[in-house]
Amino acid sequence: MYRPYHPPADPIVVRDLTQQQEEMRTRVRIEPLHAEPTFIAGCDSSFPTPETILSVFVLLRYPTLELVEKVYHVGPVTVPYVPGFLAFREAPNLLKAYEKLQQKPDVIMVDGHGIAHKRRMGIAAHLGVLLDTPTFGVAKSLLTGKFEDPAPTAGSRSPLLDKGELIGEVLRTKDRVLPVFVSPGHRCDQANATRLAVACTRGYKLPEPTRLADHWAEQFKKEIR
DNA sequence: GCGACAG
DNA sequence: ATCTTGTCGC
Numbered sequence: 005m006y007r008p009y010h011p012p013a014d015p016i017v018v019r020d021l022t023q024q025q026e027e028m029r030t031r032v033r034i035e036p037l038h039a040e041p042t043f044i045a046g047c048d049s050s051f052p053t054p055e056t057i058l059s060v061f062v063l064l065r066y067p068t069l070e071l072v073e074k075v076y077h078v079g080p081v082t083v084p085y086v087p088g089f090l091a092f093r094e095a096p097n098l099l100k101a102y103e104k105l106q107q108k109p110d111v112i113m114v115d116g117h118g119i120a121h122k123r124r125m126g127i128a129a130h131l132g133v134l135l136d137t138p139t140f141g142v143a144k145s146l147l148t149g150k151f152e153d154p155a156p157t158a159g160s161r162s163p164l165l166d167k168g169e170l171i172g173e174v175l176r177t178k179d180r181v182l183p184v185f186v187s188p189g190h191r192c193d194q195a196n197a198t199r200l201a202v203a204c205t206r207g208y209k210l211p212e213p214t215r216l217a218d219h220w221a222e223q224f225k226k227e228i229r
Numbered sequence: 230g231c232g233a234c235a236g
Numbered sequence: 237a238t239c240t241t242g243t244c245g246c
Contacts, residue, residue: 049236051237085237087234094236116235126235147235185235 013086021089025125031133032124034188037111037196041066044204045109046213047101047131049094050221052228055081059094059101060221062213063109067203069212076224077101087147088122091130098131111138111192111200113213117147118189118197120164120172132190139189140197141172142214146185156180158205161198173198177205184209 044066049059056078063073077100083093117126118141128141146164154160154176164172164185172187173194186201188194204211210218 049237051236054238057237085236087236090236121235141235143235145235146233148233 013084013089018086018089021086021092022123024092025089025123025130028130028133029123029125032119032129032190034119034193035191036193037138037191039110041110041200043072043107043109044200044213045105045112046115046211046215046217047098047112048115048214048217048221049098050225051081052078052225057081057094057097058221058225058228059097060217060224061098061101061105062216062220063105063107064204064213064216066110069204069206071216073105073107074216074220075101075104076220077104078228090116091125091127094127095131095134099134102135109137111140112189113200113204113211114139114141114189115143115214115217117141117143117172117185118187118192120147120149120166120185120187122148124171126187126189128187128189130189132192136190138191140192140200141185141187141189142201142211143185143187144182144210154183159202170194175201177201177211178207178209181209184211 114128118128132139149166160176
């Protein structure tokens with residue numbers, strides 16, 4: 005089988021970005037949500053062309069999950085994809101889309117990891133610090149850590165550990181379907197992240213905020229051409 | 230030195 | 237992420 009190949013990244017750039025992550029890391033706060041959310045957002049980015057990034061934010065009322073807003077922003081790609089540094093490529097454009105929301109969310113579900121990252125600075129944590137808003141990540145595949153496969157029934161979960169430290173939870177959102185990886189981003193803790201992910205699941209592998217952000221990204225992509 | 234590697 | 241045909245299961 006073939007695995008994705010990532011071209012070597014410029015060492016000096018990587019060193020600089022790593023330093024930036026270490027600084028942001030000191031600003032991340034893992035704590036319970038202050039209150040039940042009234043609005044929860046989902047976001048996602050796609051690339052209509054290799055040099056164009058399209059970011060989407062959807063706003064849902066909680067806990068009904070009724071869609072109340074959907075916005076997007078298109079911009080130029082300025083940073084290549086490098087594992088561990090996804091936020092530097094997508095966050096700038098996501099911020100532009102976020103500004104277009106009439107109503108700001110109480111918490112944001114980000115597609116990607118939160119603290120389930122080598123330096124505990126996945127895109128969900130990164131975005132949370134930049135916006136100073138509660139965030140958590142729901143990723144479709146593993147980046148860092150080890151885990152035991154959760155039981156095959158929806159709702160099953162198992163801890164995601166990195167050197168003995170709990171950095172996330174592997175959650176089976178649908179029977180016999182590959183699980184998702186849930187981790188706190190900023191101003192959120194593991195219990196709330198997992199609880200919200202479960203509460204936002206509606207029979208699909210992806211919780212509604214992320215699933216709808218994904219869906220609208222596809223629609224907007226057609227719309228801009 | 231050899232793998233692993235979100236989107 | 238993106239490209240891209242067929243195939244499996246409810």
